[in-house]
Amino acid sequence: MKINNEVLNELTAKAKTNERLRMNLDLRTTSNDTSQRMLNAVEPGTIVPIHRHRSTSETVIIVRGKVKETLFNDNGEIIDEILMEVGGECPVLQIPAGQWHSIESLESGTIIFEAKDCAFTPLTEEDILKK
Numbered sequence: 590m591k592i593n594n595e596v597l598n599e600l601t602a603k604a605k606t607n608e609r610l611r612m613n614l615d616l617r618t619t620s621n622d623t624s625q626r627m628l629n630a631v632e633p634g635t636i637v638p639i640h641r642h643r644s645t646s647e648t649v650i651i652v653r654g655k656v657k658e659t660l661f662n663d664n665g666e667i668i669d670e671i672l673m674e675v676g677g678e679c680p681v682l683q684i685p686a687g688q689w690h691s692i693e694s695l696e697s698g699t700i701i702f703e704a705k706d707c708a709f710t711p712l713t714e715e716d717i718l719k720k
Contacts, residue, residue, distance in 0.1 A: 590616070592628070597653065601698050604630035610694075611635045613703075625705040628652065631694040639665065639691045639718040645706040647684040649692075651675055654699025658682055661689040665720040673701075689718050 596614070604612040610632040617626055631637075631654075639661055649658060655674040662668050671679050672695075684690050692701075 597628075597630075597700055600628060600630040600700060601632075604632050604635075605697075609635060611637075623708040625703065625707070625709055627703050628700055629703055630698075630700045631656065631692065632697055632699070633694045635694055637692050638712075639689050639720065640712050641687055641689050641716050641718070642684075642705060643687050643716065646686050647690075648702075648704040649673070649682045649684065650702040651677075651680050652700040652702055654697070655695040656699055656701060657693045657695055658684075659691050659693070660684070661691070661718060663689070665689075665718055 600612055600614050604610060612630050614628040614630075615626075616628065617624065639659075651673040653675055655672070655677075658671045658673060659667055660669040660671070671682055673679055673682060
């Protein structure tokens, strides 16, 4: 699959009209692929709760735009804020399994690549941090 600006622009357009202000494009090639690999268009104002993935790390790569990834401790206190933008100080982030985190889109048209080690499983209540 060739992922060009037309594909990225279409994904962004879908995110802008989605009530969640985000839209993903699944990049797995077969149903036997148990990883998660996706492009995720995230618009300013999208709400991503503070959450964790207990059984997998998460790789985030900024494709275009700008996001702030925030890491939290178990008490909900911020332990790090990472600005991610193409050509910036940190265009790739590896989030360890179990790390509380959230993401904020800082620019319209932002798209990230996300990868996890296992098949998608919805977050449970114990994987969403209540502040």
